[in-house]
Amino acid sequence: MALPRWVKWSLAGLAGLMLFAAVLVGAGLWFLSSRIIPNVAVGELLPAVQLASLDGASVEIEGYRGQVVVLDFWSSW
DSSP states (O other): OOHHHHHHHHHHHHHHHHHHHHHHHHHHHHHHHHHHHHOOOTTTTOOOOOEEOOOOOOEEGEEEEEESSOOOOOOOO
């Protein structure tokens, strides 16, 4: 059974609207990330960074100066 023309146009409009929203959100995230995350070149010192460990204690990156530090950012979505 074929769908009526108005249903096809409604679905196409909804898909277009969703695509537009995805592009808009992506552009917004790109814009914000370029403002929030400082650019650090190879060989430069990192800015002062303070993070929370798994047990809730505060850890400063300054305490690891001269050592190799690997930061693993992950999520459990």
